[in-house]
Amino acid sequence: MAGRLLARGMIAGVLAACLAFLFARVFGEPQVDLSIAFETARDAAAGMAAEPEIVSRKMQASFGLFTAAALYGAAYGGIFAIVFALAYGRVGRVSPRALALLLAGAGFLTFVLIPDLKYPPNPPAVGQEGTIGLRTVTYFEMIVLSLCVMALSILVGRRLIQRFGQWNGMLCGVGLFVALTALVQSGLPNINEVPADFPAIVLWRFREAAIGMQVVLWGALGLIFGPLATAVLTPGGTGRHRVG
Amino acid sequence: MSYGFSSPVPASAAMPDAIPLRALLPWAVFGLILSMVLLYFVGAEQGATALLSGHAVHEFVHDGRHLLGFPCH
Numbered sequence: 001m002a003g004r005l006l007a008r009g010m011i012a013g014v015l016a017a018c019l020a021f022l023f024a025r026v027f028g029e030p031q032v033d034l035s036i037a038f039e040t041a042r043d044a045a046a047g048m049a050a051e052p053e054i055v056s057r058k059m060q061a062s063f064g065l066f067t068a069a070a071l072y073g074a075a076y077g078g079i080f081a082i083v084f085a086l087a088y089g090r091v092g093r094v095s096p097r098a099l100a101l102l103l104a105g106a107g108f109l110t111f112v113l114i115p116d117l118k119y120p121p122n123p124p125a126v127g128q129e130g131t132i133g134l135r136t137v138t139y140f141e142m143i144v145l146s147l148c149v150m151a152l153s154i155l156v157g158r159r160l161i162q163r164f165g166q167w168n169g170m171l172c173g174v175g176l177f178v179a180l181t182a183l184v185q186s187g188l189p190n191i192n193e194v195p196a197d198f199p200a201i202v203l204w205r206f207r208e209a210a211i212g213m214q215v216v217l218w219g220a221l222g223l224i225f226g227p228l229a230t231a232v233l234t235p236g237g238t239g240r241h242r243v244g
Numbered sequence: 245m246s247y248g249f250s251s252p253v254p255a256s257a258a259m260p261d262a263i264p265l266r267a268l269l270p271w272a273v274f275g276l277i278l279s280m281v282l283l284y285f286v287g288a289e290q291g292a293t294a295l296l297s298g299h300a301v302h303e304f305v306h307d308g309r310h311l312l313g314f315p316c317h
Contacts, residue, residue: 054303055300061307064308067304069308079279081275093259121310121311135292213311214313
């Protein structure tokens with residue numbers, strides 16, 4: 001059963017990535033193009049030769065973007081399905097569909113929004129080549145710590161709910177989550193490599209598109225996986241006729 | 245966090261059967277390793293580290309890497 005859930009999670013992830021790709025293509029790509037234009041103009045003004053184009057822009061913005069999104073969707077779809085398989089039957093009387101949507105929200109918060117608050121997505125032309133090692137390490141550290149904070153808050157939150165009741169216990173759990181997140185984020189190094197003359201609106205629109213793409217991805221992942229999981233968990237159940 | 249959502253299901257409904265951890269573990273290990281490999285190639289290969297030489301992987305997933313929020317360049 002776990003294997004079937006894993007496969008369906010990855011399938012749901014790829015399907016969700018198709019929608020996320022469309023969103024990114026419409027809202028993200030124009031900002032990427034503007035950023036590359038900025039980069040090209042800056043390099044030309046500095047007398048630097050244009051970077052050789054190994055993969056054409058057209059390819060990057062279509063098959064490249066789609067491949068990246070699909071692999072990313074498959075990966076997080078798999079992780080999502082494992083967490084779902086672990087949580088189902090252990091967190092309360094929740095239907096598979098509701099649990100899937102709930103976990104998708106938690107996944108978005110943990111893997112995307114909290115890390116992005118500290119290290120937001122950056123368009124081309126933002127970010128210095130020499131710091132890529134530091135930036136990659138701190139970014140993945142932030143994701144791991146975000147996961148730890150979420151797991152700890154849920155485990156402690158469940159105890160708090162038993163002790164102080166549903167509402168008060170949940171508030172304490174959320175408070176703990178916020179406090180730990182602030183603590184972790186203040187402990188990690190600040191990175192700001194936005195060029196002084198980079199257009200603020202392009203940066204803002206790019207980040208909107210990047211986070212919007214993730215909202216689409218995780219939202220669709222939760223909504224698509226729910227009926228798929230229902231069909232696995234309750235043969236003949238309510239989700240089955242929705243699968244096709 | 246997760247508990248507000250349990251109320252729409254009638255309290256009398258039985259707790260669904262959990263998947264035994266022993267059955268889950270091998271799939272969890274397999275799925276996590278697979279996912280990590282995929283994320284590595286989308287997010288970090290030919291960036292901070294490189295298993296393959298050149299820039300083809302980086303350049304191909306370039307836009308996705310930026311828009312998915314990974315550090316790039």
